[in-house]
Amino acid sequence: MKAPNWKEIPPGGVIAKGGTAFQYATGDWRNSRPIHDLELCINCLRCWVYCPDASIKVKDGKVVGIDYDHCKGCGICSKECPTNPKAIKMFNETDFGESHPSEF
Amino acid sequence: MITQDKLKAEDFVARTGNEAVAEAMRQINPDVVAAYPITPATEIVQIFSGFLADGLVDTEFITVESEHSAMSACIGASAAGARVMTATSSQGLSLMAEVLYIASGLRCPIVLAEVNRALSAPINIHCDHSDTMAVRDSGWIQIYAENAQEAYDNLIQAVRIAEDQEVKLPVMVCMDGFIISHGLEVVRLLKDVQVQRFVGPNKPAYSLLDVEYPITVGALDFTDFYFEHRRQIAEAMEKAKTVICKVGEEFGVEFGRSYGFFEGYKMEDAEYGVIAMGSTAGTAKVAVDELRKKGMRAGLLKLRVFRPFPVTELINATKGLKAMAVLDRADTLSTNGGPLFQEVCTALYAEDHRPKINNYIYGLGGRDITPFDLEKVYQELPKLAAGEEKAKPRYLGVRE
Protein backbone atom coordinates (compact mmCIF):
# COMPACT_ATOMS: atom_id res chain seq x y z
CA MET A 1 0.00 0.00 0.00
CA LYS A 2 1.27 3.47 -0.88
CA ALA A 3 1.74 5.66 2.21
CA PRO A 4 -0.56 8.74 2.24
CA ASN A 5 0.92 12.12 1.25
CA TRP A 6 0.84 15.26 3.39
CA LYS A 7 -2.52 16.36 2.03
CA GLU A 8 -4.18 13.09 2.99
CA ILE A 9 -3.37 12.92 6.71
CA PRO A 10 -4.99 14.75 9.66
CA PRO A 11 -3.16 17.95 10.63
CA GLY A 12 -0.93 18.02 13.68
CA GLY A 13 -0.53 14.24 13.80
CA VAL A 14 -3.88 13.78 15.53
CA ILE A 15 -5.04 10.17 15.55
CA ALA A 16 -8.77 10.58 15.35
CA LYS A 17 -9.77 7.33 17.01
CA GLY A 18 -9.17 5.58 20.31
CA GLY A 19 -7.25 2.47 21.37
CA THR A 20 -4.64 2.71 18.63
CA ALA A 21 -1.69 2.13 21.00
CA PHE A 22 -2.87 -1.47 21.11
CA GLN A 23 -1.95 -1.89 17.44
CA TYR A 24 1.62 -0.69 17.91
CA ALA A 25 3.95 -3.23 19.55
CA THR A 26 6.34 -1.49 21.91
CA GLY A 27 7.53 -4.41 24.04
CA ASP A 28 10.59 -5.21 21.95
CA TRP A 29 13.02 -3.23 24.08
CA ARG A 30 12.13 -5.06 27.30
CA ASN A 31 15.18 -6.63 29.01
CA SER A 32 13.36 -8.45 31.85
CA ARG A 33 10.46 -10.77 31.19
CA PRO A 34 7.69 -11.40 33.75
CA ILE A 35 6.52 -15.02 33.84
CA HIS A 36 3.11 -15.67 35.35
CA ASP A 37 2.39 -18.96 37.19
CA LEU A 38 -1.29 -19.96 37.06
CA GLU A 39 -0.78 -22.45 39.93
CA LEU A 40 0.51 -19.87 42.40
CA CYS A 41 -1.78 -17.01 41.41
CA ILE A 42 -4.62 -16.14 43.82
CA ASN A 43 -6.13 -13.63 41.30
CA CYS A 44 -5.96 -10.67 43.66
CA LEU A 45 -5.35 -8.50 40.52
CA ARG A 46 -2.79 -6.30 42.19
CA CYS A 47 -0.51 -6.77 39.19
CA TRP A 48 -3.34 -5.64 36.91
CA VAL A 49 -3.91 -2.52 38.99
CA TYR A 50 -0.23 -1.59 39.18
CA CYS A 51 1.00 -2.43 35.69
CA PRO A 52 1.79 0.97 34.11
CA ASP A 53 1.35 -0.45 30.62
CA ALA A 54 -1.97 -2.34 30.90
CA SER A 55 -0.08 -5.50 30.01
CA ILE A 56 -1.66 -7.95 32.47
CA LYS A 57 -4.24 -9.91 30.52
CA VAL A 58 -7.38 -10.59 32.54
CA LYS A 59 -10.43 -12.63 31.54
CA ASP A 60 -13.48 -13.16 33.75
CA GLY A 61 -11.67 -11.76 36.78
CA LYS A 62 -8.67 -14.05 36.36
CA VAL A 63 -5.12 -13.32 35.20
CA VAL A 64 -4.59 -15.31 32.02
CA GLY A 65 -1.18 -14.09 30.95
CA ILE A 66 0.97 -11.13 29.96
CA ASP A 67 0.82 -9.01 26.84
CA TYR A 68 4.45 -9.21 25.76
CA ASP A 69 3.83 -6.89 22.81
CA HIS A 70 3.48 -4.02 25.26
CA CYS A 71 5.09 -5.14 28.57
CA LYS A 72 8.27 -3.09 29.22
CA GLY A 73 9.68 -5.41 31.87
CA CYS A 74 9.60 -2.88 34.69
CA GLY A 75 8.93 -5.61 37.27
CA ILE A 76 6.27 -3.70 39.19
CA CYS A 77 3.80 -6.60 38.81
CA SER A 78 6.25 -9.02 40.37
CA LYS A 79 7.16 -6.56 43.12
CA GLU A 80 3.49 -6.04 44.04
CA CYS A 81 2.50 -9.71 43.82
CA PRO A 82 1.64 -10.78 47.43
CA THR A 83 2.05 -14.56 47.16
CA ASN A 84 5.05 -16.45 48.47
CA PRO A 85 6.56 -17.74 46.31
CA LYS A 86 5.55 -15.02 43.86
CA ALA A 87 3.10 -15.85 41.10
CA ILE A 88 4.98 -13.44 38.79
CA LYS A 89 8.75 -13.74 38.62
CA MET A 90 11.13 -11.69 36.49
CA PHE A 91 13.71 -13.35 34.21
CA ASN A 92 16.45 -11.87 32.11
CA GLU A 93 15.41 -11.69 28.44
CA THR A 94 18.77 -13.15 27.41
CA ASP A 95 17.80 -16.37 29.27
CA PHE A 96 15.31 -16.98 26.49
CA GLY A 97 17.81 -16.65 23.65
CA GLU A 98 16.28 -15.40 20.42
CA SER A 99 12.84 -16.87 21.09
CA HIS A 100 9.91 -14.47 21.02
CA PRO A 101 7.55 -14.69 24.02
CA SER A 102 4.65 -15.65 21.75
CA GLU A 103 6.50 -18.91 20.95
CA PHE A 104 7.19 -19.50 24.63
CA MET B 1 -13.58 54.41 6.58
CA ILE B 2 -15.42 55.84 9.57
CA THR B 3 -16.13 59.50 9.01
CA GLN B 4 -15.16 62.06 11.59
CA ASP B 5 -18.71 62.98 12.56
CA LYS B 6 -19.47 59.39 13.55
CA LEU B 7 -16.73 59.46 16.17
CA LYS B 8 -17.69 60.55 19.63
CA ALA B 9 -15.31 61.80 22.26
CA GLU B 10 -16.19 58.97 24.64
CA ASP B 11 -14.98 56.41 22.09
CA PHE B 12 -11.45 57.52 22.82
CA VAL B 13 -9.71 56.51 26.02
CA ALA B 14 -6.20 56.78 27.40
CA ARG B 15 -4.59 53.36 27.68
CA THR B 16 -1.10 51.88 27.85
CA GLY B 17 -0.38 49.07 25.43
CA ASN B 18 -0.66 46.57 28.25
CA GLU B 19 -4.01 47.97 29.36
CA ALA B 20 -5.34 47.95 25.81
CA VAL B 21 -4.27 44.33 25.28
CA ALA B 22 -5.75 43.25 28.63
CA GLU B 23 -8.96 45.02 27.64
CA ALA B 24 -9.04 43.07 24.36
CA MET B 25 -8.53 39.85 26.32
CA ARG B 26 -11.47 40.73 28.55
CA GLN B 27 -13.65 41.39 25.54
CA ILE B 28 -12.56 38.15 23.85
CA ASN B 29 -13.25 36.31 27.13
CA PRO B 30 -11.06 33.26 26.41
CA ASP B 31 -11.86 29.87 27.96
CA VAL B 32 -8.40 29.45 29.45
CA VAL B 33 -5.47 31.71 30.29
CA ALA B 34 -2.32 30.09 31.68
CA ALA B 35 0.46 32.48 32.53
CA TYR B 36 3.61 33.13 34.50
CA PRO B 37 4.11 36.66 33.32
CA ILE B 38 7.47 38.38 33.17
CA THR B 39 8.30 42.09 33.03
CA PRO B 40 7.03 44.10 31.15
CA ALA B 41 4.19 41.76 30.08
CA THR B 42 3.34 41.26 33.76
CA GLU B 43 0.71 43.97 33.71
CA ILE B 44 -1.35 42.33 30.98
CA VAL B 45 -2.02 39.25 33.06
CA GLN B 46 -2.22 41.26 36.27
CA ILE B 47 -4.95 43.48 34.84
CA PHE B 48 -6.67 40.45 33.34
CA SER B 49 -6.67 38.65 36.70
CA GLY B 50 -8.39 41.76 38.09
CA PHE B 51 -11.14 41.31 35.51
CA LEU B 52 -11.39 37.69 36.60
CA ALA B 53 -11.65 38.63 40.29
CA ASP B 54 -14.37 41.15 39.42
CA GLY B 55 -16.33 38.45 37.60
CA LEU B 56 -16.02 40.20 34.24
CA VAL B 57 -14.69 37.12 32.42
CA ASP B 58 -15.56 33.41 32.55
CA THR B 59 -11.98 32.34 31.98
CA GLU B 60 -10.30 29.41 33.72
CA PHE B 61 -7.13 31.11 34.92
CA ILE B 62 -4.20 28.76 35.55
CA THR B 63 -1.28 30.14 37.51
CA VAL B 64 1.75 28.00 36.79
CA GLU B 65 5.36 27.85 37.97
CA SER B 66 7.15 28.91 34.79
CA GLU B 67 6.62 30.04 31.21
CA HIS B 68 7.51 26.54 30.09
CA SER B 69 4.55 25.29 32.11
CA ALA B 70 2.36 28.18 30.98
CA MET B 71 2.70 27.21 27.33
CA SER B 72 2.35 23.51 28.22
CA ALA B 73 -0.94 24.22 30.03
CA CYS B 74 -2.08 26.32 27.06
CA ILE B 75 -1.43 23.39 24.72
CA GLY B 76 -3.38 20.96 26.90
CA ALA B 77 -6.32 23.33 27.09
CA SER B 78 -6.19 24.06 23.36
CA ALA B 79 -6.11 20.34 22.53
CA ALA B 80 -9.20 20.01 24.70
CA GLY B 81 -10.89 22.51 22.39
CA ALA B 82 -10.64 25.67 24.49
CA ARG B 83 -9.90 29.18 23.24
CA VAL B 84 -6.59 29.91 24.94
CA MET B 85 -4.43 32.98 25.53
CA THR B 86 -1.30 33.90 27.43
CA ALA B 87 1.23 36.73 27.62
CA THR B 88 4.97 36.89 28.02
CA SER B 89 8.17 38.70 27.11
CA SER B 90 11.90 38.25 26.63
CA GLN B 91 13.41 35.50 28.83
CA GLY B 92 9.90 34.20 29.41
CA LEU B 93 9.47 33.63 25.69
CA SER B 94 12.89 31.96 25.59
CA LEU B 95 11.85 29.62 28.37
CA MET B 96 8.72 28.81 26.36
CA ALA B 97 10.74 28.14 23.22
CA GLU B 98 10.74 24.35 23.42
CA VAL B 99 7.00 24.29 23.96
CA LEU B 100 6.27 26.90 21.27
CA TYR B 101 7.31 24.34 18.66
CA ILE B 102 4.90 21.84 20.19
CA ALA B 103 2.02 24.33 20.09
CA SER B 104 2.47 24.91 16.36
CA GLY B 105 3.31 21.27 15.63
CA LEU B 106 0.09 20.13 17.29
CA ARG B 107 -1.73 22.94 15.46
CA CYS B 108 -3.03 24.62 18.61
CA PRO B 109 -4.49 28.06 17.76
CA ILE B 110 -3.19 29.76 20.92
CA VAL B 111 -2.89 33.57 21.01
CA LEU B 112 0.11 35.00 22.84
CA ALA B 113 0.46 38.69 23.71
CA GLU B 114 4.19 39.26 23.52
CA VAL B 115 5.98 42.36 24.77
CA ASN B 116 9.28 42.67 22.92
CA ARG B 117 12.40 43.17 24.89
CA ALA B 118 16.10 42.34 24.95
CA LEU B 119 17.59 39.03 26.06
CA SER B 120 20.25 38.67 28.72
CA ALA B 121 23.17 39.04 29.11
CA PRO B 122 23.91 41.75 30.13
CA ILE B 123 20.63 42.09 31.99
CA ASN B 124 18.33 44.63 30.38
CA ILE B 125 14.58 44.93 30.56
CA HIS B 126 14.06 47.32 27.65
CA CYS B 127 12.80 47.01 24.12
CA ASP B 128 14.30 45.17 21.22
CA HIS B 129 13.15 42.29 19.04
CA SER B 130 15.74 39.67 20.04
CA ASP B 131 13.17 37.60 21.92
CA THR B 132 10.70 37.05 19.08
CA MET B 133 13.42 36.83 16.42
CA ALA B 134 14.95 33.93 18.35
CA VAL B 135 11.74 31.95 17.86
CA ARG B 136 10.94 33.13 14.34
CA ASP B 137 11.11 29.60 12.93
CA SER B 138 8.92 28.03 15.62
CA GLY B 139 5.85 27.86 13.36
CA TRP B 140 4.08 30.77 15.06
CA ILE B 141 2.52 33.61 13.13
CA GLN B 142 4.12 36.91 14.21
CA ILE B 143 2.28 40.22 13.98
CA TYR B 144 3.93 43.48 15.11
CA ALA B 145 2.23 46.67 16.27
CA GLU B 146 3.30 50.29 15.85
CA ASN B 147 1.27 51.55 18.81
CA ALA B 148 -1.24 50.54 21.49
CA GLN B 149 -4.17 50.83 19.08
CA GLU B 150 -2.62 48.34 16.69
CA ALA B 151 -1.70 45.98 19.51
CA TYR B 152 -5.34 46.02 20.59
CA ASP B 153 -6.66 45.56 17.05
CA ASN B 154 -4.09 42.85 16.24
CA LEU B 155 -5.00 40.80 19.31
CA ILE B 156 -8.65 40.72 18.30
CA GLN B 157 -7.77 39.74 14.72
CA ALA B 158 -5.29 37.12 15.95
CA VAL B 159 -8.08 34.98 17.38
CA ARG B 160 -9.75 34.77 13.98
CA ILE B 161 -6.48 34.12 12.15
CA ALA B 162 -5.31 31.41 14.55
CA GLU B 163 -8.61 29.55 14.64
CA ASP B 164 -9.29 29.68 10.89
CA GLN B 165 -9.83 26.14 9.57
CA GLU B 166 -7.15 26.67 6.91
CA VAL B 167 -4.62 27.95 9.43
CA LYS B 168 -4.90 26.38 12.90
CA LEU B 169 -1.61 27.88 14.01
CA PRO B 170 -0.68 29.87 17.11
CA VAL B 171 -0.23 33.64 16.79
CA MET B 172 2.18 35.94 18.59
CA VAL B 173 0.92 39.50 18.84
CA CYS B 174 4.03 41.60 19.43
CA MET B 175 4.41 45.11 20.80
CA ASP B 176 7.51 47.03 21.79
CA GLY B 177 8.39 46.75 25.47
CA PHE B 178 7.82 49.93 27.49
CA ILE B 179 7.60 52.13 24.38
CA ILE B 180 4.17 50.66 23.66
CA SER B 181 3.51 48.42 26.66
CA HIS B 182 3.87 51.25 29.18
CA GLY B 183 3.36 54.33 27.02
CA LEU B 184 0.00 56.01 27.58
CA GLU B 185 -1.78 56.66 24.30
CA VAL B 186 -5.18 57.54 22.95
CA VAL B 187 -6.88 54.30 21.99
CA ARG B 188 -10.25 53.72 20.43
CA LEU B 189 -11.79 50.65 22.04
CA LEU B 190 -14.55 48.62 20.46
CA LYS B 191 -17.70 47.63 22.29
CA ASP B 192 -17.74 44.20 23.92
CA VAL B 193 -20.47 42.99 21.61
CA GLN B 194 -18.54 44.14 18.53
CA VAL B 195 -15.49 42.17 19.61
CA GLN B 196 -17.56 39.10 20.48
CA ARG B 197 -19.28 39.23 17.11
CA PHE B 198 -16.01 39.70 15.26
CA VAL B 199 -14.13 36.82 16.88
CA GLY B 200 -17.16 34.51 16.77
CA PRO B 201 -17.25 31.05 18.35
CA ASN B 202 -14.24 28.73 18.43
CA LYS B 203 -14.84 25.64 16.31
CA PRO B 204 -12.19 23.07 17.16
CA ALA B 205 -12.05 20.00 14.90
CA TYR B 206 -11.36 17.68 17.86
CA SER B 207 -11.43 17.72 21.62
CA LEU B 208 -9.11 15.66 23.76
CA LEU B 209 -11.81 15.51 26.44
CA ASP B 210 -14.55 14.13 24.20
CA VAL B 211 -14.94 10.59 25.57
CA GLU B 212 -17.44 9.73 22.83
CA TYR B 213 -14.76 10.30 20.19
CA PRO B 214 -11.40 9.51 21.79
CA ILE B 215 -8.34 10.86 19.98
CA THR B 216 -4.58 10.80 20.43
CA VAL B 217 -2.64 14.07 20.38
CA GLY B 218 1.15 14.16 20.29
CA ALA B 219 1.81 10.59 19.18
CA LEU B 220 5.23 9.42 18.03
CA ASP B 221 5.86 10.49 14.45
CA PHE B 222 8.91 8.78 13.00
CA THR B 223 10.70 8.83 9.65
CA ASP B 224 7.48 7.74 7.96
CA PHE B 225 5.22 10.74 8.83
CA TYR B 226 7.08 13.58 10.61
CA PHE B 227 8.15 15.19 7.33
CA GLU B 228 4.55 15.20 6.02
CA HIS B 229 3.31 16.90 9.18
CA ARG B 230 6.01 19.60 8.95
CA ARG B 231 5.06 20.14 5.31
CA GLN B 232 1.48 20.73 6.43
CA ILE B 233 2.63 23.55 8.73
CA ALA B 234 4.41 25.25 5.83
CA GLU B 235 1.19 25.02 3.82
CA ALA B 236 -0.84 26.45 6.73
CA MET B 237 1.59 29.41 6.81
CA GLU B 238 1.00 29.93 3.09
CA LYS B 239 -2.78 29.82 3.64
CA ALA B 240 -2.40 32.19 6.59
CA LYS B 241 -1.30 34.92 4.18
CA THR B 242 -4.75 35.04 2.61
CA VAL B 243 -6.50 34.74 5.97
CA ILE B 244 -4.44 37.54 7.58
CA CYS B 245 -5.38 39.91 4.75
CA LYS B 246 -9.02 38.79 4.71
CA VAL B 247 -9.39 39.29 8.48
CA GLY B 248 -7.54 42.64 8.30
CA GLU B 249 -9.83 43.90 5.56
CA GLU B 250 -12.94 42.70 7.33
CA PHE B 251 -11.79 44.48 10.47
CA GLY B 252 -11.50 47.62 8.36
CA VAL B 253 -14.98 47.27 6.95
CA GLU B 254 -16.44 46.75 10.43
CA PHE B 255 -14.43 49.22 12.45
CA GLY B 256 -12.71 51.60 10.03
CA ARG B 257 -9.12 50.44 10.50
CA SER B 258 -7.94 47.95 7.87
CA TYR B 259 -4.77 45.93 8.05
CA GLY B 260 -2.56 43.97 5.66
CA PHE B 261 1.07 42.88 5.61
CA PHE B 262 2.40 46.41 5.35
CA GLU B 263 1.51 49.98 5.88
CA GLY B 264 3.11 52.09 3.21
CA TYR B 265 3.71 55.71 4.20
CA LYS B 266 4.27 58.04 1.25
CA MET B 267 5.51 55.07 -0.76
CA GLU B 268 3.56 55.85 -3.95
CA ASP B 269 6.29 57.94 -5.56
CA ALA B 270 9.13 57.15 -3.14
CA GLU B 271 12.69 56.68 -4.41
CA TYR B 272 14.27 56.04 -1.05
CA GLY B 273 12.64 53.82 1.52
CA VAL B 274 13.06 52.40 4.95
CA ILE B 275 11.51 49.14 6.10
CA ALA B 276 10.92 48.80 9.84
CA MET B 277 8.75 46.98 12.36
CA GLY B 278 7.09 48.15 15.55
CA SER B 279 7.09 51.58 17.17
CA THR B 280 10.06 52.80 15.11
CA ALA B 281 7.70 53.04 12.15
CA GLY B 282 6.02 55.96 13.93
CA THR B 283 9.36 57.72 14.36
CA ALA B 284 10.24 57.06 10.72
CA LYS B 285 7.03 58.76 9.56
CA VAL B 286 8.25 61.97 11.20
CA ALA B 287 11.57 61.62 9.41
CA VAL B 288 9.79 61.01 6.09
CA ASP B 289 7.76 64.20 6.53
CA GLU B 290 10.91 66.22 7.26
CA LEU B 291 12.75 64.79 4.28
CA ARG B 292 9.81 65.40 1.98
CA LYS B 293 9.97 69.09 3.01
CA LYS B 294 13.63 69.05 2.01
CA GLY B 295 12.74 67.58 -1.38
CA MET B 296 13.68 63.92 -0.94
CA ARG B 297 11.15 61.41 -2.20
CA ALA B 298 11.27 59.40 0.99
CA GLY B 299 8.85 56.66 2.01
CA LEU B 300 8.36 54.14 4.76
CA LEU B 301 7.32 50.53 4.57
CA LYS B 302 6.08 49.34 7.93
CA LEU B 303 6.11 45.57 8.07
CA ARG B 304 3.29 44.22 10.20
CA VAL B 305 3.58 40.49 9.58
CA PHE B 306 6.98 38.84 9.86
CA ARG B 307 5.70 35.23 9.91
CA PRO B 308 4.54 34.22 7.37
CA PHE B 309 6.88 36.47 5.40
CA PRO B 310 5.04 38.32 2.57
CA VAL B 311 7.54 37.79 -0.26
CA THR B 312 5.40 38.73 -3.29
CA GLU B 313 3.95 41.75 -1.55
CA LEU B 314 7.42 42.95 -0.57
CA ILE B 315 8.61 42.68 -4.17
CA ASN B 316 5.66 44.78 -5.33
CA ALA B 317 5.96 47.32 -2.54
CA THR B 318 9.66 48.02 -3.19
CA LYS B 319 9.57 48.02 -7.00
CA GLY B 320 9.85 51.78 -7.43
CA LEU B 321 12.68 52.30 -4.91
CA LYS B 322 16.25 53.12 -5.89
CA ALA B 323 17.62 52.23 -2.48
CA MET B 324 16.23 51.10 0.82
CA ALA B 325 17.45 50.61 4.36
CA VAL B 326 16.29 47.67 6.44
CA LEU B 327 16.03 48.49 10.13
CA ASP B 328 16.59 45.60 12.50
CA ARG B 329 15.93 45.88 16.21
CA ALA B 330 17.79 42.58 16.68
CA ASP B 331 21.09 41.16 15.53
CA THR B 332 21.67 37.63 14.30
CA LEU B 333 25.32 37.99 15.40
CA SER B 334 26.17 36.10 12.23
CA THR B 335 28.15 39.09 10.84
CA ASN B 336 25.65 38.90 7.98
CA GLY B 337 23.09 41.45 9.16
CA GLY B 338 19.87 41.42 11.14
CA PRO B 339 17.03 38.92 10.71
CA LEU B 340 14.75 41.28 8.74
CA PHE B 341 17.63 42.22 6.43
CA GLN B 342 18.26 38.58 5.64
CA GLU B 343 14.59 37.96 4.91
CA VAL B 344 14.32 41.03 2.69
CA CYS B 345 17.47 40.18 0.73
CA THR B 346 16.35 36.59 0.21
CA ALA B 347 12.92 37.72 -0.93
CA LEU B 348 14.26 40.22 -3.48
CA TYR B 349 17.35 38.38 -4.72
CA ALA B 350 15.70 36.71 -7.71
CA GLU B 351 14.24 39.99 -9.00
CA ASP B 352 15.97 41.65 -11.97
CA HIS B 353 14.97 45.10 -10.77
CA ARG B 354 15.39 45.53 -7.10
CA PRO B 355 16.58 48.42 -4.94
CA LYS B 356 20.04 48.54 -3.42
CA ILE B 357 19.64 47.42 0.18
CA ASN B 358 21.43 48.49 3.31
CA ASN B 359 21.04 47.24 6.86
CA TYR B 360 21.02 49.10 10.14
CA ILE B 361 20.90 47.31 13.46
CA TYR B 362 19.56 49.79 15.99
CA GLY B 363 17.87 50.24 19.35
CA LEU B 364 19.22 47.15 21.10
CA GLY B 365 18.33 47.04 24.79
CA GLY B 366 15.94 49.97 24.40
CA ARG B 367 18.46 52.46 22.97
CA ASP B 368 16.40 55.38 21.70
CA ILE B 369 16.04 56.02 18.01
CA THR B 370 15.15 59.57 16.98
CA PRO B 371 13.76 61.14 13.80
CA PHE B 372 17.20 62.71 13.43
CA ASP B 373 18.87 59.24 13.42
CA LEU B 374 16.42 58.13 10.75
CA GLU B 375 17.00 61.20 8.60
CA LYS B 376 20.67 60.26 8.55
CA VAL B 377 19.73 56.76 7.40
CA TYR B 378 17.72 58.20 4.50
CA GLN B 379 20.49 60.60 3.59
CA GLU B 380 22.92 57.70 3.11
CA LEU B 381 20.62 56.07 0.57
CA PRO B 382 21.34 58.23 -2.52
CA LYS B 383 25.03 57.37 -2.12
CA LEU B 384 24.14 53.69 -1.95
CA ALA B 385 21.96 54.00 -5.04
CA ALA B 386 24.75 55.78 -6.93
CA GLY B 387 27.18 53.00 -6.06
CA GLU B 388 29.36 55.37 -4.02
CA GLU B 389 28.75 53.34 -0.92
CA LYS B 390 28.87 49.58 -0.47
CA ALA B 391 26.03 47.80 1.27
CA LYS B 392 27.04 46.27 4.54
CA PRO B 393 25.33 45.75 7.89
CA ARG B 394 26.01 48.64 10.22
CA TYR B 395 25.07 49.70 13.73
CA LEU B 396 22.96 52.79 14.26
CA GLY B 397 23.17 54.65 17.54
CA VAL B 398 25.98 52.68 19.14
CA ARG B 399 28.92 54.68 20.53
CA GLU B 400 31.85 54.11 18.16
Ligand code: SF4
Ligand atom coordinates in the same frame (compact mmCIF):
# COMPACT_ATOMS: atom_id res chain seq x y z
S1 SF4 C 1 6.82 -6.04 33.95
FE1 SF4 C 1 5.90 -4.01 34.15
S2 SF4 C 1 4.98 -3.67 32.15
FE2 SF4 C 1 5.40 -5.82 32.24
S3 SF4 C 1 3.52 -6.72 32.96
FE3 SF4 C 1 4.78 -6.34 34.76
S4 SF4 C 1 4.16 -4.35 35.50
FE4 SF4 C 1 3.37 -4.56 33.39
Ligand code: SF4
Ligand atom coordinates in the same frame (compact mmCIF):
# COMPACT_ATOMS: atom_id res chain seq x y z
S1 SF4 D 1 -0.53 -9.95 41.92
FE1 SF4 D 1 0.22 -12.07 41.84
S2 SF4 D 1 -1.38 -13.22 42.85
FE2 SF4 D 1 -2.27 -11.25 42.45
S3 SF4 D 1 -3.29 -11.56 40.46
FE3 SF4 D 1 -1.23 -10.81 40.00
S4 SF4 D 1 -0.01 -12.62 39.70
FE4 SF4 D 1 -1.88 -13.28 40.71
